[in-house]
Amino acid sequence: MNQWWKERIAYQIYPRSFQDKNPKDGIGDIEGIISRLDDIKDLGIGIIWLSPVYKSPGADNGYDISDYLSIDPIFGTMQDMENLFREAEKRDIKIIMDLVINHTSDEHEWFKKSRDPKSPYRDYYIWQPPKNAGKANGSSRQPPNNWTGFFMGDVWEWDEMSGEYYLHLFDKKQPDLNYKNPKVVDEIKNIMRFWLDKGAAGFRCDVINIIYKTSLEDGKKSPAVCGIEHYKSQEGNHEILRKLRKEVLSEYDCFTVGETVMVDIDEAKLLCDESRKELDMLFYFEHLEIDRRIARFIPKKFNAKKLLEVLTKWQQGLEWNALYLENHDQVRIVSHFGSEKKTGTSPSKHWQSSAKMLAIMELTLRGTPFIFQGQEIGMTNFDFKSIKEVNDVESHGLNRLMKKIFIPSFLRWKWIKASSRDNSRTPMQWDSSENAGFTSPGIKPWLGVNSNYTHINYAQQKSDSTSILNFYKKLIALRQKSECLKYGEFLPLHADKKMICYQRKLNTCTDRGDTKSGAETYFIGLNFSSNKIKLPKEITKYFGGEILLSSTGRKILSTKKSRAEILPWEGVIVCRQPIQ
Ligand code: ISL
Ligand code: CA
Numbered sequence: 001m002n003q004w005w006k007e008r009i010a011y012q013i014y015p016r017s018f019q020d021k022n023p024k025d026g027i028g029d030i031e032g033i034i035s036r037l038d039d040i041k042d043l044g045i046g047i048i049w050l051s052p053v054y055k056s057p058g059a060d061n062g063y064d065i066s067d068y069l070s071i072d073p074i075f076g077t078m079q080d081m082e083n084l085f086r087e088a089e090k091r092d093i094k095i096i097m098d099l100v101i102n103h104t105s106d107e108h109e110w111f112k113k114s115r116d117p118k119s120p121y122r123d124y125y126i127w128q129p130p131k132n133a134g135k136a137n138g139s140s141r142q143p144p145n146n147w148t149g150f151f152m153g154d155v156w157e158w159d160e161m162s163g164e165y166y167l168h169l170f171d172k173k174q175p176d177l178n179y180k181n182p183k184v185v186d187e188i189k190n191i192m193r194f195w196l197d198k199g200a201a202g203f204r205c206d207v208i209n210i211i212y213k214t215s216l217e218d219g220k221k222s223p224a225v226c227g228i229e230h231y232k233s234q235e236g237n238h239e240i241l242r243k244l245r246k247e248v249l250s251e252y253d254c255f256t257v258g259e260t261v262m263v264d265i266d267e268a269k270l271l272c273d274e275s276r277k278e279l280d281m282l283f284y285f286e287h288l289e290i291d292r293r294i295a296r297f298i299p300k301k302f303n304a305k306k307l308l309e310v311l312t313k314w315q316q317g318l319e320w321n322a323l324y325l326e327n328h329d330q331v332r333i334v335s336h337f338g339s340e341k342k343t344g345t346s347p348s349k350h351w352q353s354s355a356k357m358l359a360i361m362e363l364t365l366r367g368t369p370f371i372f373q374g375q376e377i378g379m380t381n382f383d384f385k386s387i388k389e390v391n392d393v394e395s396h397g398l399n400r401l402m403k404k405i406f407i408p409s410f411l412r413w414k415w416i417k418a419s420s421r422d423n424s425r426t427p428m429q430w431d432s433s434e435n436a437g438f439t440s441p442g443i444k445p446w447l448g449v450n451s452n453y454t455h456i457n458y459a460q461q462k463s464d465s466t467s468i469l470n471f472y473k474k475l476i477a478l479r480q481k482s483e484c485l486k487y488g489e490f491l492p493l494h495a496d497k498k499m500i501c502y503q504r505k506l507n508t509c510t511d512r513g514d515t516k517s518g519a520e521t522y523f524i525g526l527n528f529s530s531n532k533i534k535l536p537k538e539i540t541k542y543f544g545g546e547i548l549l550s551s552t553g554r555k556i557l558s559t560k561k562s563r564a565e566i567l568p569w570e571g572v573i574v575c576r577q578p579i580q
Contacts, residue, residue, distance in 0.1 A: 005202070005255040006320065006486065007278065008046030008094070009363075009476050010370040014118075015053050015075055016061060016372040016446060018438035020372055022076070027446045028427070028438070030076035034087050035496035039359035039458070040278050041091045043256045043469075044476035047368075048088065049204045049257075052098045057107050061328075061425075063206065064096075064105040065425040068191045083198035086233055094201035095259070100209045101188050103174040110187075111175050115162050123181045124166035128216060146218045147227030150261075151281050155227070169210065169231075171393055179212045179240055192248045202254035204227065206520045207265050208279070209260040209271060210556055212236035224294050225262070233260075233267040241271070241278035255280040257322045270551070274319055281322040281368060286310050286558045291337075296330070297398065297419045302337065304528050308495040308502065311365065315490035321367030325358060326375045331423040335381035337347050337528060339569050346455050350569040351378060351528060352554060355470045356551030357571030364504060364524050364573060366490050371472070373428050380425040383451055387416060391447050395420040424449045431459035450486045466553065474549065478573075484520050494539050498529035499566060502537055522548075527566040540564045548575045 019032030030053065040048065052062035053075040061199055071081050075235065088095050113121035128144035145154035149169050157164040157172040167176045178185050192203065213233045219227030231237075241258075251471040258271060258279040272279045287310045291302040314321055325333040334340050338354030340347060355378035362369050384388070384390060387399055395416050402412045416579040417423075427445045429452075430437030436453035439445050450456075461467035479485045495501070504522040523542040527533050535543055544559035557564050566572060 003255075003280075003312050004094075004253075004370055006163050007045065007480075008368070009044055009479070010047035010049055010096075010368060011040055011045040012049045012324075012327055012370055012372045013045070014051045014373060014425060017425050017438070019430070020426065020445070024440050024443055025074070026439050026443045027074050029074065029086050030071070030080040034080075035082055037087055037091055037093065041093060042369075043473055044480065045371075046093060047201070048093055048094055048095045049370060050056045050097055052100060059105070059392075063100050064103070064107075064171065064174045065100055066105040066223060069194055083196065086278040089199065091289050095199070096202040096204055096255070096345060097195050097200045097257075098206060099192065099203035099208075100206040101177065101191075102172060102211045103168065103176045106175055108174045115159055117162055117164070123178055123446040124187075124214065125175050126178050126216070126573070127162060127164045128167070129164055145227065146227060147230075149367075150225060151394050154403040167213070167216075167252055169225075170305075171397075176213070177211070185240060185243060189244065192244065196248070196252045200254070202249075202252075202280075203256050203280070206255055206257045207261050208241070208258040208282075209237060209267065211234045212240060228262065232262060232489055233271070236451060237274075238270060238278060242276065245277045249437065250277075253295065257370075257474050258282040265313055268314075268318060272318060275318060278406070278465060281318075281320050283327075284314060286314070288325070288336070292419075297415055299415075299418050302528065303497050304500050304526075305497060307337075307496040307528075308492050308500040311500075312490070312492045313504075315366055319363065322374070323362050323365050323367040325362050326372035326424055327370070328372070328424055329421050331419065332379055333375065334378050335423070338378075339530065341513055347378075347452065348378065348569045350382075352468055353551045353567075354528075354572075355468045356530075356568040357569055359468070359475055360524060360551060360571035361526055362547070362575060363479050364485055364522060366486070366488065366504070369479075371553065372424060374424070376469050376472045377429065377456060377458055379424075379426075379429060379456060380450065380452060380489075381417070382420070382426050382448065383424070384417075384448060387413065389448055390416065390420055390422050392421045392425070393424065397462050403407055422447060426576075429453040429457040430455050456529055471551070478549065481518065482522075484522060488522070493523070493542070496533070498531070499525065499527050499533045501535070501543075503542070521576040522578070524572070525566050525574075526571045527569055530568045532565050532567055535564045535566065542576070543574050545570065545574070547572050551572045 007231045014356035016028045018028040019036050020028050021032035053071055054065045055063045055067035055070045055072045056065050071078050074305045110121050110124045112118045114125045131142040131144050147154040149157045151170055155169055158165050168174050169176055210231050212234045213231040214228045256279050263284050290306045291300055293300050332335050338358055339350035428450050432454045435439035436449045461469035484504055484506040487502040491503040493501040493503055502524050540559055540563055543557050543564045547557050552567050
């Protein structure tokens, strides 16, 4: 079958922050998405990953689903969704849905029924008596094990009605499903079929490597997510993925991209090795965590050498990668790896070049690129003043935990600012009108609009040929024309603390098995600093001369004393044989 997902560029929409249209209530909706499809197409997008629009009480912004087969009224109706599929198809855009199946909402019918110990739904979830159950010594109740959760809190919630605890690796409003129960797998198969029949072209599978809990024994002591060794990338998990592929997905022209928590390369190989028929590709986190401690919570010094090392490992280790620098759980990439230091409300002088340099990085790697809404215009982290403006359930969990261990408030705020998922969730900045064109003036958006919207917005960039947006368009068009940028192998060339250089090369026999000759080779250099950097002599020969694309706009890379220089925050692409 034609693996079209390797040929297209994907765009992630976080519906509540994308475009508010109907009803105008400060929350983005499906009609809003439809109204922007032409802009998405214009960028060169061929796949949309739609974050959840299903019915949900919204404890985790839709990642807590109470009905998988209906649309939440805040986003619209099933008819709107069908329209979206139709309108996207007209523009040759495929839509993949978010499949959140590790847990449901506690307001899902299954869970409500499951609270009755005699219900046939009891085994849909993971219920356990207290650890010290039956001890008549008056000691207080103890949770079944010592695990800790992803949102920095407990994973066991006592349910008075049940007389037992239930497991929730995320919020207590997100009880984990029990994948040892085959009925649960059958339910998931039905949900998948429902959406594939409606027109979905596949799924982004939420936390898909932690769904199967092999045992509920105590975990090894660990500063974060204690207990993970009992449920991460387990054999039972692999079996379920193979079953879903064999019994559902293989009947459709579709693909899956798994979000895989704390995955390492060996686990990833098993999860997306083509012959094992589990996932088509996966999102890993390691590249975004090179300058973070404890997952992504505490900042540490950036080192480009480490970045190239991580990229090389994944680029060469997997047959195909899902490429991304931002999503709704991560901070904005220009604020993270780029240059965003603000002077007043206007962005720094290197904001634009660094955002373009990062675009070069994402779009010159091997894999399917996923661009997160707003990334294409260089949106930055939020500028909120206090935790009161933050909505993210994870940030509040982190704040509570830090308070408990007496971390002073200035430090708590510093770390929350550096990690909060709300950084990327602020409303899309469409234009310079009040509320950035996300919603009408006078309506309060569900989350604050970044005050830099007068400088950073889509409308302004659309009409400016030198904008980040137009740079993304150019890069996408370049990639779409080039077999080498899509399928060529990745070869690291050089790195120091602030710069990386690599090569993309198409061998005579591509990994798709067809023969190519005389194809082009690309050399890419990326500077992650405000200083000019000289390239070492050995690689200058690849870079000197005509530049195909530079984030600073220059066309020639001169070589003084046989050393080429990369400018501050510059990304350059040099092509040795021009594309025909
Ligand atoms: O990014 C993370 C760890 O570094 C976590 O914040 C994140 O929760 C984890 O990656 C899983 O994310 C997914 O599942 C969560 C949901 O809150 C996230 O939005 C989703 O992407 C639970 O469904
Ligand atoms: Ca709305």
